[in-house]
Amino acid sequence: MTDPIVAGVDGSGRSLRALVWAAHEAALRHCPLRVIHVLAPYHSYAMTDEGRATEASNWDQGVVAEATTIAQEAHPDLEVTSALPSGTPAAVLLAEAEQAHTVVLGAKGTGGFGSLLLGSVALQVVGHAVCPVVVVNHVTTGHDRIVVGADGSAHSQAALAYAFEQASLRGARLQAVHAWSHPGPHAYVSASQDAMAKEHRQALEEWLAPLRQQHPDVEAMELVPDEPPVIALARASDRADLLVVGSRGLGGFHGLALGSVSHHLLQFSQCPLAVIRPRI
Known part of the structure; x- marks a missing residue:
């Protein structure tokens, strides 16, 4: 199987711009797109509050559903899979990089544990991933x-x-x-x-x-x-x-x-x- 393009998403606008870049890259290379949304650490104990757990779960699933829909609408023939692993975002994404062609991240996220903040998660992934890492801050097209x-x-x-x-x-x-x-x-x-x-x-x-x-x-x-x-x-x-x-x-x-x-x-x-x- 062809190694996928992995896109880390967290619901922020910049991570969605990174997703669009990743989907286009996957379509150009004729390889799958894998959407990853890392669950925040509080999920491990949020089940003590059933309402909070349900709300968090719905929001997390919504992040992945939105990302998948955006990618598939832009590239109908693209194979898109997704996952919601729990753990430290950098560790999860570095593990994904082991089997990826490229990891794509937004420059900044929503804040908190689940975000892909430049200076923390993104820096760790860029510094240690075994595959290419693309960090999307500004999106430009047409320069060729x-x-x-x-x-x-x-x-x-x-x-x-x-x-x-x-x-x-x-x-x-x-x-x-x-x-x-x-x-x-x-x-x-x-x-x-x-x-x-x-x-x-x-x-x-x-x-x-x-x-x-x-x-x-x-x-x-x-x-x-x-x-x-x-x-x-x-x-x-x-x-x-x-x-x-x-x-x-x-x-x-x-x-x-x-x-x-x-x-x-x-x-x-x-x-x-x-x-x-x-x-x-």
Whole structure:
């Protein structure tokens, strides 16, 4: 069976926008959509108050029913399944990720235990999931452009491969961004700075070359700005339908679950953000 696209929903508007993105992704890939709504911890003892338990149960089932209906109405041929597991949201979603193609989350939820709050559940899932994780904050369409950050790391190579696949799947252009910072004052535009820019562009072209051969249908453009990666990628995301980054790059300490660039882009990306790590 094809691995599903897993969408975490909690009844919030942003989680429903994430659901719509996930349903479209599943339809493009011809794979099932699995809708997950994690029951809040108080359900374990709410049965002492029968009315409260019934109300909570009806609301939770309504969240899943609404999500399923939205997905099926948008894509009538899509196979949609759902589940209402109990437990810690991050732990449940990380377990789902073990058998998923992609996990899709909204950037923020409704608040409380059942929400997918950026900074808690979403950060844990993005930092530790074995599959790609897409966090949907702003939804953009019509740009027909996928933006990907590249720095030569193993995580970056995985992000490039995913971005090329997405561009091919969606018939979109690809913009690969390799941001770098000149060590000297920016007031001096020197021959050494020009040489460094050329060196970085050549490196980016080398990273892209094998993927261009694998995906000859994808128009790939290079962007090598002399500025911090977060600024360059956040700016590029304003003209993209999807931003793709590795979970961590060349900087920072080995073993960190999430690098500083991907962490900041969870806040600043102007389009859905896919965070990728190499498959083991």
